[in-house]
Each structure stands twice: as structure tokens, then as C-alpha cells.
Amino acid sequence: MVSIVLGALSIGLTLGLLGSGGSILTVPVLSYLVGQEQKLAIAGSLAIVGIISFFTMIPHIIKGKVAWDRVLYFGLPGMAGTYLGAWISKFVPGAIQFIIFALVMLYAAYKMLTTNQELNTTKRGYLHMIADGLLVGILTGFVGVGGGFLIVPALVLLGGLPIQTAIATSLVIIFMKSASGFFKYQQLLAESNIPIDWNVIAIISAVGIIGSFSGIKLGQLVNQTYLQRIFAVFLIVMAVYIGYQSVIELTGV
Template structure:
């Protein structure tokens, strides 16, 4: 219960302050902290992060920060990609998903270490097909390993469309909700194949506490250095990725001795 409570707070704070990182924390908490199967953890993370993001997104919607044309251009291809990623996941071993997940965590850590300007005045909006392609690729990742993709969506929106960070984060949260919803629905078929059921009590607790953490994170976001927060988060991701690889690789390569 302690792992569940503090894990949910960390997920909420991450989404509230950084606009990303929710599922990257949720999946390992459920899989290794609570002992869920890989596919069970991924499916649960999708609905947990989707609900938390939907509530967190209301602030950006109220403040009219969401760029709705980009939600459509990025989000709908992302939903198609999410469905495809979840479909692919149904044919693969959970250990493969977690190994890929660890690689994604390392990529997220690298992304967190990179400086992102609040606004890129030199960046011109790119073609619609490029934005849609980026959305689809992020969606495939969401469906395959259960990450919302905020750490990819936010810089993509800034670099491809020239948005400010504030607008990119608000827009990203809406896209995360869309991707998470379609991914969770498709994962019902994936879970049915393995006759796996979700633990709705864990989902309810983690979602409720996560929402509280997210709202708190939004209030605190202006009081902390985003630069230092991202660096600290990146270090945590690297450590967790190392642990996940340590746990997953022996299942993929039984001859390895770790």
C-alpha cells in the first residue's frame, strides 16, 4: 500500500509539473512494486494516466492554451498508431515489452537532459504529414509499452510547430488522453487472450491519489526550476531502466548470467 500511495503521488506530480512521465513511472510501479504481469501493468497504466491527464488537461483547456488543430493533426494519427502498437503487443512476450520499455526510459532520460527553449522563434511550422507521422509513431509506442508519450510529444510540438512550452504541455495532455483511451480499449482484447483481469481497486486508488498529486504539481510548477527537476527525473529514469533490463534480459536470454 505504501508503494502504491507514494508511486501514485510521483506519477501525479510528474504529470502536473512536467506534463509527461506518468506512464514511465506507473508501469514499473505496477509491474515490480505490486507484482502485476507486464501486460496487466501496461493496460492499467493506460487507464490511470489517461484519467489523470484528462483532469490535468482541464486547466490548459480553461486557459485556452490547447492548440486544437494540432490535437487533430497529431492526435488522430496517434490513436491509429496506438491501436497498431497494442495489436503488435498481443503477439509478443511481456519481457520483450519491458526491455523495449527500458530503452524508451533511456530515450526519455536523454530527452530530459536536452535543453528546450520556451519558444523557438526560428522554428517554422512543418508540413501536416510530418506532424501526423510523428503522432502515429508516438502512438505505436503508447500502444506497445503503455507510455503516454509526453516526453516525445512536447518537444515534437515545440520543434515541429513552434509552440511555446506552456502551450505544448497543455496540448500534449489532451493527446495523451486520446492515445491512452484507444490503447486501453484495445488492451482488453490483449488481456482476454491471456485471461488476465485488471485489479480495479489498485487502479482506483492510484488514479485518485495521482489526480491529487497532479493538481498539486500544477500549483507548485512555478516554484521549482524546470531544468533541475528534469535533470533529477532523468537520473531516476536511468536507474529504473537499468533495473528493468536487469529483470527482463534473463527471460529473453536464459544463457545470460546477471
């Protein structure tokens, strides 16, 4: 239980600090610490990250930091994409989803290590944001990641937003997409007679919310680029482990 609580705290901290990364931690916590089957872990991740994002975004909304036009052009297509990605997942074994999830983690680490979020903030057209929102949404639904590590750079590089505004806006979009994806996964799990463990979702969400508010406070005190690089290294280690375990399961070696 201690490891689960620590995992939940880390989920909230990363969401509060970076506006992303929560679901990349949630899926491994549910799968390897709680022991859930892959598809159930992905569904639970969407529920937990959606709940934490909802509470974490409230202070940003109150302070007027959310760019609502970007929510409209990026978030709504993202909801549609997430629903579609969740539907596609019914045709794919959980082990393959986890292999793709590991590849996504590696890509996220690469972006965090190489993207300078203070540069190249030229605003581009809304069609780019709509297309990006749809594609990131499909990824969210398929492997259970909220996509904050893609949303934040996209809002900065394509939307021309300051980093703090991008983080606040990302949390709103993550909530919207997570709700859409979880709704579809609930249907898929019901068809397979797999019950959702609401107790686990409630516990991790509650601890994660505490961690997220702590992350918001810490984010005002520490260098975000430095944090991203540390988190990126952690993602690489986790990706290698998850990919290795999934390949073993898939091949039976």
C-alpha cells in the same frame, strides 16, 4: 501500500509538472510494487495515465491553453497508432516489451538532458506532426508509455508552440492515445482470461490526480529544466534496473 501511494503521487506530480513522464513511472509501479504481469501492467498504465491526464487537462482547457489544431493533427493519428501498437504487442513476450520499455526510458532521459525547449521553435508542416503522432502512438500502444516526453518536444520543435501550451496540449493527446490503447489491451487480456484490477487502477488514479494538481501549482514556482534533469537521472537508474530484470527473466540466468 505506502510505497504504492507514494508511487501514485509521483506519477501525478510528473504529469502535472512536465506534461509527461507519468506512464514511465506507472508501468514500474504496477509491475514491481503491485506485482502485476507485464502486459497487465502496461494496460493498467494506459488506463491510469489516461484518467489522470483527463482531469489534469481540464484546468488547461478552461484557461484556453490547448492548441486544438495540434490535437487534431497529432492526437488523432496517435490514437490510430496506439491501437496498432497494442495489437502488435500480442505477438511479443512481456519481457521483450519491458526491455524495449527500458530503452525508451533511456531515450527519454537523453531527450530531457539534451533538449533545450526554448530554442528551435520554427513551425514545420502538419504532415510531420501526423507522421510523428502515428509513430509515437505505436510506441504508446506497444510499451504503455503516453509519449509525453516525445510529444512535448515535438509540439515545441515541429509545432512552434510555447512550452506551457505544448504541455497542456500534450495532456489532451495523452488522454486520447491512452484511451485508444487501453481499449485494445482490454480485448487482448480478455482473450487470455486475465482480469483487470479496477481497484488498483482506481486507487492509483485518485492519488495521481491529487499529485497532478499539486504538480501544476509547483510547475509555476520551480525551474522546469532543473526538474527535467533530476527526473532524467532517475529514469536512467530505473531503465537499468528494469532492463536487467527483464533480461534475467528472458534468459533464465
